[in-house]
Amino acid sequence: MKILTMIFPLLTVLAVFMIVGSQGAWQMDLGLFGLTDISVGLKASSLANFFAVLIAFSLLTVSFLSDKYKLSKTFYFLLYLLTWSLLLIVYASDYLLFFIGWEVMSITTYLLLSYTLSTKALIKFIVFAMASAMSLLAAIVILYSGAHSFLYVDAHQGYIALSESLKVIFIVLMLFALFVKIGVIGFHYWLVDSYSESHDYFTPFLSAILSKMAIYALIILLVYVVDIGTMPNSWIAYTLAVLGLLSSLIATFKAVNEDSMKRLLAYSSIAQLGYIVTVLSFADGMSGALYHSLIHTLVKLLLFINVAGIIYVTSRSKFSELGGLIYRMPQSFVMLLIGIIVLAGMPPLGGFASKYLIYNTLLEEGNLLILSAMMFASAAAFLYIYKLIYGIYLGHPTSKKLESVKEVPFAFLLPQYIISAVLVVLGTFPGIITPMLNSILTELNLKALPVDSAMVLSTQTGSYNGLVVIAGFVLVFIAVLLLLLSLSSKVREAKDRFDIAYCGEVPTEATHLHYGFSMGKELRRVGFIGTILKNSSSHLYEFFAKQLFSFAQIARKLYSGNLSMNFNIAAIFVLALLWWSLK
Amino acid sequence: MIVFDLLGMLVAAYIVGFIYYGLYRNITARFQRRIGPTVFQSFFDSIKFFSKEDSISHGWMFYLGPVIMTTGAVMTLFFIPFFYQSEHFSGLSQYGNLFVVLYLMMLGPLGNAMGVGVSGSPFAAMGITRGLTRLFAMELPFYIAVIALMSINHSADIATIAANQTTINAFSYPLLFIAAMFSFVAMMGQSPFDVVGAPVEVYSGPAAEFSGKFLALLMSQSSIMSFAKLVLMVNLFLGGAEGFPELLGKTFVLFLFVIAFGAMYGRFKTPQSVDFLVKVPTAIAVVGLLLATLGGQ
Numbered sequence: 001m002k003i004l005t006m007i008f009p010l011l012t013v014l015a016v017f018m019i020v021g022s023q024g025a026w027q028m029d030l031g032l033f034g035l036t037d038i039s040v041g042l043k044a045s046s047l048a049n050f051f052a053v054l055i056a057f058s059l060l061t062v063s064f065l066s067d068k069y070k071l072s073k074t075f076y077f078l079l080y081l082l083t084w085s086l087l088l089i090v091y092a093s094d095y096l097l098f099f100i101g102w103e104v105m106s107i108t109t110y111l112l113l114s115y116t117l118s119t120k121a122l123i124k125f126i127v128f129a130m131a132s133a134m135s136l137l138a139a140i141v142i143l144y145s146g147a148h149s150f151l152y153v154d155a156h157q158g159y160i161a162l163s164e165s166l167k168v169i170f171i172v173l174m175l176f177a178l179f180v181k182i183g184v185i186g187f188h189y190w191l192v193d194s195y196s197e198s199h200d201y202f203t204p205f206l207s208a209i210l211s212k213m214a215i216y217a218l219i220i221l222l223v224y225v226v227d228i229g230t231m232p233n234s235w236i237a238y239t240l241a242v243l244g245l246l247s248s249l250i251a252t253f254k255a256v257n258e259d260s261m262k263r264l265l266a267y268s269s270i271a272q273l274g275y276i277v278t279v280l281s282f283a284d285g286m287s288g289a290l291y292h293s294l295i296h297t298l299v300k301l302l303l304f305i306n307v308a309g310i311i312y313v314t315s316r317s318k319f320s321e322l323g324g325l326i327y328r329m330p331q332s333f334v335m336l337l338i339g340i341i342v343l344a345g346m347p348p349l350g351g352f353a354s355k356y357l358i359y360n361t362l363l364e365e366g367n368l369l370i371l372s373a374m375m376f377a378s379a380a381a382f383l384y385i386y387k388l389i390y391g392i393y394l395g396h397p398t399s400k401k402l403e404s405v406k407e408v409p410f411a412f413l414l415p416q417y418i419i420s421a422v423l424v425v426l427g428t429f430p431g432i433i434t435p436m437l438n439s440i441l442t443e444l445n446l447k448a449l450p451v452d453s454a455m456v457l458s459t460q461t462g463s464y465n466g467l468v469v470i471a472g473f474v475l476v477f478i479a480v481l482l483l484l485l486s487l488s489s490k491v492r493e494a495k496d497r498f499d500i501a502y503c504g505e506v507p508t509e510a511t512h513l514h515y516g517f518s519m520g521k522e523l524r525r526v527g528f529i530g531t532i533l534k535n536s537s538s539h540l541y542e543f544f545a546k547q548l549f550s551f552a553q554i555a556r557k558l559y560s561g562n563l564s565m566n567f568n569i570a571a572i573f574v575l576a577l578l579w580w581s582l583k
Numbered sequence: 584m585i586v587f588d589l590l591g592m593l594v595a596a597y598i599v600g601f602i603y604y605g606l607y608r609n610i611t612a613r614f615q616r617r618i619g620p621t622v623f624q625s626f627f628d629s630i631k632f633f634s635k636e637d638s639i640s641h642g643w644m645f646y647l648g649p650v651i652m653t654t655g656a657v658m659t660l661f662f663i664p665f666f667y668q669s670e671h672f673s674g675l676s677q678y679g680n681l682f683v684v685l686y687l688m689m690l691g692p693l694g695n696a697m698g699v700g701v702s703g704s705p706f707a708a709m710g711i712t713r714g715l716t717r718l719f720a721m722e723l724p725f726y727i728a729v730i731a732l733m734s735i736n737h738s739a740d741i742a743t744i745a746a747n748q749t750t751i752n753a754f755s756y757p758l759l760f761i762a763a764m765f766s767f768v769a770m771m772g773q774s775p776f777d778v779v780g781a782p783v784e785v786y787s788g789p790a791a792e793f794s795g796k797f798l799a800l801l802m803s804q805s806s807i808m809s810f811a812k813l814v815l816m817v818n819l820f821l822g823g824a825e826g827f828p829e830l831l832g833k834t835f836v837l838f839l840f841v842i843a844f845g846a847m848y849g850r851f852k853t854p855q856s857v858d859f860l861v862k863v864p865t866a867i868a869v870v871g872l873l874l875a876t877l878g879g880q
Contacts, residue, residue, distance in 0.1 A: 326701055327642055337697070346690050347683060359682050360739065368734050368872060372727045375685075379726075380719040382689070386696055386711065394700030395708060462739045465678035472661060472675060477654045480800070484650060487633060487796050491640045499639070500704040501791050515708040523716065525854040528861065 247274030319391030350426030600806025638795025648698010655691025710788030745823030758871030
């Protein structure tokens with residue numbers, strides 16, 4: 001069983017590599033089945049390959065954990081079915097196969113979530129997933145009415161052929177479907193519960209790659225259908241920019257206030273995808289969006305696997321129940337440190353490369369206020385990023401039990417090492433994927449990035465050399481450390497954890513010293529943040545639910561289950577039918 | 584040789600930074616009708632701390648916190664060119680632009696936050712939270728002003744922005760300068776935005792647990808970082824410099840203004856300073872940005 005759980009992911013990786021190498025395309029006319037005018041196809045385009053590699057990598061890394069969890073065969077079957085539906089989504093070259101993949105994805109995700117989710121969270125998920133799928137289907141049908149073809153190559157002609165009002169309806173339906181899956185703020189009602197309650201084995205996959213499918217679909221919509229490269233559309237651009245920025249800002253402050261690790265990371269996902277949605281609002285932002293998708297996939301895999309390890313060892317998931325684990329699990333700490341440096345977008349690691357690309361393209365484009373707001377959001381993100389590492393590893397252990405825990409098993413550390421290595425390489429050689437990005441950009445008829453050596457990431461306004469930054473950093477670090485160690489003065493290790501400066505008092509076991517769970521609470525006192533924290537989209541949805549219930553109460557009076565009442569209704573219905581048919 | 588160039592920058596920043604810190608203590612004392620310590624007092628203090636016999640440590644991460652902070656300060660310094668048209672003292676600035684500098688400036692405090700957190704002092708962690716809360720508020724007006732400058736010059740290169748000023752930016756774009764100055768006062772840790780390291784209030788904030796050589800290292804990096812920030816500000820708004828006399832003159836004027844400002848105003852609470860920074864200076868910066876970019880076209 002355990003060997004089997006590695007074989008399938010390896011086969012998937014192999015298959016993706018073969019497809020990537022093939023550059024193949026396949027197209028079939030469904031006339032054979034009596035469906036004239038409809039053809040479906042698969043195509044290994046550069047864009048599809050990019051996302052397929054992310055899918056295969058994510059599956060492989062989470063599979064290392066399967067040793068540690070007792071999961072049923074059905075679970076694995078569903079996971080692999082999900083993976084192949086994702087591959088179908090990215091390799092489809094028409095909206096029909098795409099939609100089939102999308103539906104299989106939604107249903108298998110639902111079944112995978114049903115293992116651990118509470119009923120309420122599960123209902124939230126399925127209602128939103130179905131609403132998203134139906135609105136996607138409606139949009140696809142509208143597009144078909146214009147093009148009489150589902151293929152992406154005909155999609156732009158079909159979009160042009162639509163009347164102005166249909167165009168608007170098409171875009172609104174499509175954006176609704178994708179925003180729900182991305183979890184743009186306001187449409188994220190299902191997301192946080194699903195992420196936090198899903199199985200620890202499944203959450204990294206869910207956060208890293210499932211949300212990226214909607215990003216992929218958004219790219220398809222913007223490039224193939226609307227063609228923003230040659231025909232910029234201002235209201236779509238404003239919608240994306242504004243909603244993306246709101247996601248980044250609001251989710252950032254919501255994240256600070258969470259006590260659960262996985263809920264904090266769920267909000268962080270919303271915020272990070274907000275950046276991607278924002279930069280997709282203009283054509284040149286594509287490079288930044290792709291780079292950030294790559295980084296976000298890697299970093300969320302790393303962070304969720306790290307958190308899964310903590311939950312596995314301590315069986316606790318809240319900051320208020322953790323703390324002070326650094327010297328008991330130093331390897332996990334270093335991995336999380338690498339993760340948060342990337343999440344914060346700090347040099348010298350890979351996270352800075354994507355931020356740099358995004359900022360420079362926004363600057364070139366002249367979207368200055370968007371750029372300012374985005375940098376503001378990413379500076380505010382340091383708060384929840386610090387809370388994440390402080391709440392788990394720093395401060396004081398909140399109970400005796402935490403003082404005897406050991407390092408997480410190697411099965412959790414191995415994938416984290418692999419991902420960290422990739423992130424360090426991307427930080428040192430940020431330009432290493434420029435050729436790959438350029439092949440995607442030329443395929444999409446967008447402006448390519450300037451090519452330089454692998455260690456330089458170039459944009460139109462400037463470049464930075466990753467190798468110099470990281471080498472300088474390491475050398476200065478070593479020099480300062482040697483200076484500190486070479487000083488003759490003695491250093492005394494603290495007696496115990498109560499040996500701290502505490503305003504002249506001596507703290508005891510009973511003193512609350514772990515600051516983790518109240519961190520961020522004081523933000524309520526800042527005017528605009530307090531407003532954000534007080535309000536929630538759930539109020540809106542609960543309002544709708546209440547209206548629906550009161551409507552149902554009226555309907556219930558008519559359909560009471562009383563036989564004579566049913567007869568009366570049936571009689572009225574038949575009479576009405578008769579009257580209508582005779583008219 | 585670039586190594587000598589970098590060492591030169593480091594030594595200059597270290598010496599000037601410490602003298603400025605001494606001047607800060609001296610001038611603040613004069614504002615308060617005291618005589619104050621000599622200019623070199625902080626330098627003596629740091630030497631004394633470096634050779635202190637006893638200091639407490641809380642494990643390896645506690646060691647690394649001040650080291651990362653110092654590394655961040657030194658790297659920031661290396662990426663800011665001292666002079667806009669000189670082969671010397673330009674450090675590594677050709678390898679990265681203003682975005683790199685803006686992020687390197689925040690790297691140190693974040694690294695130090697790990698060292699502070701591991702010490703286990705809740706008051707120190709509280710100081711960090713205050714610092715991070717103030718950080719995003721104080722960066723906002725500065726970002727807007729800097730982004731406006733980058734857009735006007737069509738470049739994110741510091742030396743280019745410094746060289747492009749026929750009239751200095753502080754006069755051509757006064758609103759941007761005023762907004763950036765509010766942030767700059769906060770960045771220099773001056774009143775009214777100094778609640779983070781405020782003595783008495785939270786037992787000295789983030790530095791509460793550091794003693795002996797750790798404190799000495801933190802003091803040294805603070806001097807280097809202050810000078811780096813001053814040079815950045817001179818490059819962006821005061822027309823840069825061609826030689827050391829001009830650089831020292833301009834940084835000193837800027838520094839004197841910051842001290843005077845700090846001496847005059849009382850301290851804000853954290854929520855108050857966030858509220859103020861995201862309202863008044865941000866509004867000024869946005870108006871400045873709109874005037875600067877729309878007016879140019």
